[in-house]
Amino acid sequence: MSRKLHIEVFRYNPATPDTKPYMQSFFIDEFDSMTLFIALNIIRDQHDPSLQFDFCCRAGICGSCGMVINGRPALACHTQTRDLPDHIVLHPLPVFKLVGDLSVDTGVWFRDVGTRIESWIHTRKEFDPSAEETRMENELANQIFELDRCIECGCCVAACGTARMREDFIGATSINRIARFYMDPRDERSEDDYYDLIGNDAGVFGCMGLLACEDVCPKKIPLQDQLGIMRRMLALNSVKGILPASVVKKLQNHKGCCHEKH
Structure with missing residues (x-):
């Protein structure tokens, strides 16, 4: 009935x-x-x-x-x-x-944050429209595609406690977006460059770890994994002049916690 x-x-x-x-x-x-x-x-x-x-x-x-x-x-x-x-x-x-x-209106928010995180490939190579597209390994391409599936619906931002309290917080979707460029071999930015963009309370260190973003994502993107990967990379980058290089290298090579830069 x-x-x-x-x-x-x-x-x-x-x-x-x-x-x-x-x-x-x-x-x-x-x-x-x-x-x-x-x-x-x-x-x-x-x-x-x-x-x-x-x-x-x-x-x-x-x-x-x-x-x-x-x-x-x-x-x-x-x-x-x-x-x-x-x-x-x-x-x-x-x-x-x-x-x-x-x-x-989600468009204004996503456009603004996309500009703030410089959501495009950074390269010193001059663009050649007649050149063949840069090739990459299928496994890496699939990993990047996994992060590119975001449809910018805004559900993760709306569920985020930090975004509700801080207007400048970029949200899990933006951290996921910049993680995609971190994995892309065509992007020539250094870890220092990424730190300048998101290594603050408005970026990876502002997340309270409530996990709501990933819970409500309709595309089931591993948002918390990517946030953890980027936070770990940037945290290690910030102490590289303090901790012994051997310790930093060991932490960077700890499998399952961070992507290696390809």
């Missing part, structure tokens, strides 16, 4: 500041294989066309439909209503600028 779903939605339009945020209830019939994305479209089509929420691909690729679902950041298109209680409470992702209702 299908359930009657009670979906409670946060409503507020910042463009009309005279209004106040409030929660609005909708009641719809559930059917087999219903996703929260479908439920929201039913609400907008049949109950209130003014409801704002974002979507594009409906397949967990674009990351547009991130929202807080019963207190947990997730993608609406990935969330089956059968996995939720019949009372569903929806809020917009925190940290990001609110556009209206469940819609937030």
Whole structure:
């Protein structure tokens, strides 16, 4: 027997500041294989066309439909209503600028942090459009691809306690992003260069280790592993003039804790 779903939605339009945020209830019939994305479209089509929420691909690729679902950041298109209680409470992702209702602007945040971490290959080689693409070993390419699967949905940022308290914290997604360049043999930056970018409280040393980022990642990217790898590398780099070189080298070669620079 299908359930009657009670979906409670946060409503507020910042463009009309005279209004106040409030929660609005909708009641719809559930059917087999219903996703929260479908439920929201039913609400907008049949109950209130003014409801704002974002979507594009409906397949967990674009990351547009991130929202807080019963207190947990997730993608609406990935969330089956059968996995939720019949009372569903929806809020917009925190940290990001609110556009209206469940819609937030993640683009400005990701563009800003991408600039701060210099999210591009740094090389002194002059670009030759006619040259063959640089080759790398398949195993390394697969490792880099694993980190490149981030869809920038913002769920990990919204779940991060540090990001909620510090506007300058770059978040697990950005540390994962810069770890991708650390592994890339085409990137010629030194460990000192990486330290200057993220070796502070706004970077790897600001994480409180609550693990929420990895728990809510819809693509199951090993965010905490990458944060640990980068934190270890930068911590060792900061004491390389203090600890004996033999000790630093031994710690750097401890398998399972850090990637070697390829």
